[in-house]
Every structure is written in structure tokens, then in C-alpha cells.
Amino acid sequence: DADVTQTPRNRITKTGKRIMLECSQTKGHDRMYWYRQDPGLGLRLIYYSFDVKDINKGEISDGYSVSRQAQAKFSLSLESAIPNQTALYFCATSETGGRTEAFFGQGTRLTVV
Amino acid sequence: EDQVTQSPEALRLQEGESSSLNCSYTVSGLRGLFWYRQDPGKGPEFLFTLYSAGEEKEKERLKATLTKKESFLHITAPKPEDSATYLCAVGGSGATNKLIFGTGTLLAVQP
Numbered sequence A: 001d002a003d004v005t006q007t008p009r010n011r012i013t014k015t016g017k018r019i020m021l022e023c024s025q026t027k028g029h030d031r032m033y034w035y036r037q038d039p040g041l042g043l044r045l046i047y048y049s050f051d052v053k054d055i056n057k058g059e060i061s062d063g064y065s066v067s068r069q070a071q072a073k074f075s076l077s078l079e080s081a082i083p084n085q086t087a088l089y090f091c092a093t094s095e096t097g098g099r100t101e102a103f104f105g106q107g108t109r110l111t112v113v
Numbered sequence B: 001e002d003q004v005t006q007s008p009e010a011l012r013l014q015e016g017e018s019s020s021l022n023c024s025y026t027v028s029g030l031r032g033l034f035w036y037r038q039d040p041g042k043g044p045e046f047l048f049t050l051y052s053a054g055e056e057k058e059k060e061r062l063k064a065t066l067t068k069k070e071s072f073l074h075i076t077a078p079k080p081e082d083s084a085t086y087l088c089a090v091g092g093s094g095a096t097n098k099l100i101f102g103t104g105t106l107l108a109v110q111p
Helices: none
Strands: A004-007 A010-013 A019-025 A031-038 A042-051 A054-057 A064-070 A073-078 A087-094 A102-104 A108-112 B003-007 B010-014 B019-026 B032-038 B045-050 B056-059 B062-066 B070-075 B084-091 B099-101 B105-110
Touching: A004 A087, A010 A019, A019 A031, A019 A087, A019 A108, A031 A064, A031 A073, A042 A064, A042 A073, A042 B084, A042 B099, A073 A087, A102 B045, B003 B084, B003 B099, B010 B019, B019 B032, B019 B084, B032 B062, B032 B070, B045 B056, B045 B062, B070 B084
Parallel strands: A010 A108, B010 B105
Antiparallel strands: A004 A019, A019 A073, A031 A042, A031 A087, A042 A054, A064 A073, A087 A102, A087 A108, B003 B019, B019 B070, B032 B045, B032 B084, B056 B062, B062 B070, B084 B099, B084 B105
16 A cells, blocks of 8 residues: 555546545655646645644645644645636655655546636 | 755666666765665555765665765666665754655666
8 A cells, every 4th residue: 555645546627626646645744745747837735734733824825725634644625716726736644854756646636627 | 055966866767777877965964864665555664774974885776875965776686576665864963854755766677
């Protein structure tokens, strides 16, 4: 089983719908992250969490919200999806910030029509 | 502001033709520089961490080096299976301690 699991792997949704992307990890790491990846723009940080009680906005948090349900679970919600939120979304975990590598899930390909 | 720039954006090599990918960075207090490999539609896969200028790490045909301003990923005698996007990221000592990624180099190795 993968250390970082994302569900769903693919999703097509309509404009205005609420959608949740889920992430769970078995690494035992406190730090969890949500990134989106767009062609030519690289990986951009949406939200990050250092522990269950600590959630922070990244560089592109508008239109998104998150919930850290447990150390191992971190979900990303799009409250009212719009077409420019079509992207590849990745969840990641790390043991510490900045000095140790992040481990990524397999990604969720989200299409908003 | 912390920043990572990778070049070239894309690189096409013949099998066996060695080359290097560049990662230039600006960060306040480098805590670590990371190289990842990403295959299409998949999550980035960790390759190396470098912590200080002069450090080098190797894995099969890949070798990563680090200076105070940039890192190189050298690919020696590449094979078609080395084709992927290679991402560079830095971790700074700012309060957030998060990783900043470059946009990657798309490497294609032709047989």
C-alpha cells in the first residue's frame, strides 16, 4: 500500500459544485500539504498543516478550504468549483519543514466543466 | 522572496548522451535542496537531498551537486527509462519552513 493515498484519483465535476479531495498517510508525519500542479506553473502550495490544530494558507488558498481530521488525514475542499480549478492536485507529508523531503501521493486529476 | 528557477524547460537527448540540468535558487537560510523525478500523471518521487555547498550525491546514472547559488543534476549515459520531468525544490529557514518548487525540466531520452 502507498504511504500517501489520495482519493479519488480522477474526478469530473460541474461548475458550482462542492467537492472534497481526501488524503491519508501512514508515514506518521505531523506535516501535511496540499499542492496543485498546472502545466508551466509547477507545484503551488494551497494549504499546509503542521499538526491537527495548526492549519496555514499557502500561496493560492482562495477558493479552497481544508480540514485536518487526524494526524493521518487531511482533506481539501472546493466550496464552489470553477473551471480554472481544473488541475492535478497532490497531497504530501514531511517529517520536518524545509530540511527533510516531502512524500507525495499519486495525485487527483480534477476537471471542472 | 524564496525562488527556484530550473533550466532548460525541456531537454531531448540521445541514449548515452550525457548532460546536466540546472536549478538556481534564492532562499533565506537554505535548509535543504531536493531533487524529484515525476512521471506523467504520477506524484513526484524523491531522489536526493543536499544540505551544503560542495555536497554531492549519486544514484545509478544520476549525480546531484550543490553550490551556494545552484544545483546541478548530471545524467550520465542516459537511457530511455530516464525520461521524466525532474523537479528541484528548496526548503528555507523562514517561519513556514515549506518547500518551494521549480517548474521542472522535461527530459526525453531517445533510443
